[in-house]
Amino acid sequence: MQTNVNTYESDSGWQVAGVKLKSRLFLGTAHYPSLQVLSDAATKSAIEVLTVGLRRLQPESGGGNHFWQKIQSLGCHLLPNTAGCHSAQEAITLAHMAREIFDTTWIKLEVIGDDYTLQPDLMATLEAATQLSKDGFAVFAYTTDDLVMAQRLHGVGCAAVMPWAAPIGTGRGPMNPYALETMRRRMPDAVLVVDAGLGRPSHAAQVMEFGFDAVLLNTAVAQAGDPVRMALAFAQAVSAGRGAFVSAPIPERSAAQASTPTVGMPFWHAQ
Amino acid sequence: MTPFALHVNGAACETTANSLQDLLLELGYTLNTAMACAINNHLVHRADWPQRALAQGDRVDVIAPITGG
Secondary structure (H helix, E strand, C coil), rough: CCCCCCCCCCHHHHCCCCCCECCCCEEEECCCCHHHHHHHHHHHHHCEEEEEEEECCCCHHHHHHHHHHHHHHCCCEEEEEECCCCCCCHHHHHHHHHHHHHCCCCCCCCCEECCCCCCCCHHHHHHHHHHHCCCCCCEEEEEECCCCHHHHHHHHHCCCEEEEECCCCCCCCCHHHHHHHHHHHCCCCCEEEEHHHHHHHHHHHHHHHHHHCCCHHHHHHHCCHHHHHHHHHHHHHHHHHHHHHHHHCCCCCCCCCCCCCCCCCCCCCCC | CCCCCEECCCCCEECCCCCCCHHHHHHHHCCCCEEEECCCCEEHHHHHHCCCCCCCEEEEEEEEECCCC
């Protein structure tokens, strides 16, 4: 197995959209048993980026202030998403509204093409990414493991390209490890974040060993039996995977290679 | 003033509000919360709410932060 660039760098952090980060784990904020559990998971895992959504507000709901205040108190960078959008125009409008509320240029771009798999509509995603990049947004583009589309998204100026490992919330882990590994190898200069479909810390470690810059997950932590412990486990796995990547793992071999020297074997070797 | 019809968050309603801000207050929104508005799929900046006029058939969307992945 080939190693990638910067094999011997120490992980002193990384950078995306002009921001230096230490943690390579992003967490979503949905489906937690409570806001307090979300807060504890975020704190325990020392994450620095949280994703949030946007939905229609009814006047009687009180404006979601409790959630907003709690999220702000965590001191994380917020990455609003365009989840639920089915067209480029919807996503573009929602992104502009997100910037108005959150005062950030960061946007996690999601344009859904299929309601069963929540697979992104790649053509609409590219259209929206192109426009939003022109509008000054730092686009974190959710996409599939399609290499060419990933290259196109990087080419129009996305701050990060975020391929799925598997459909959102399935916890299946990387469906196509070869595609993800190839994407990393073919796009050495892009910020690549695996987003969606991870279920276990070992999945996160696997993609980090490929050399991905970070992972984003939500359901795997929020709906775990113990979300706070699971958040820590994922943080540790992400760190371990990164450590493995920069430590130049041994290549896979077909034949066994003895660990103990064979010279000087006693008794049963022919003299 | 004659009431005119528009949609707010997908629901039909009638209003005599002169501006987007007046409409929001009429509907019971608290203005000093984290929210954003769009009319006909175009963002209306908060600073423009007081003077942004409304028209028959406008589609107004009012959104706020929620949990998300």
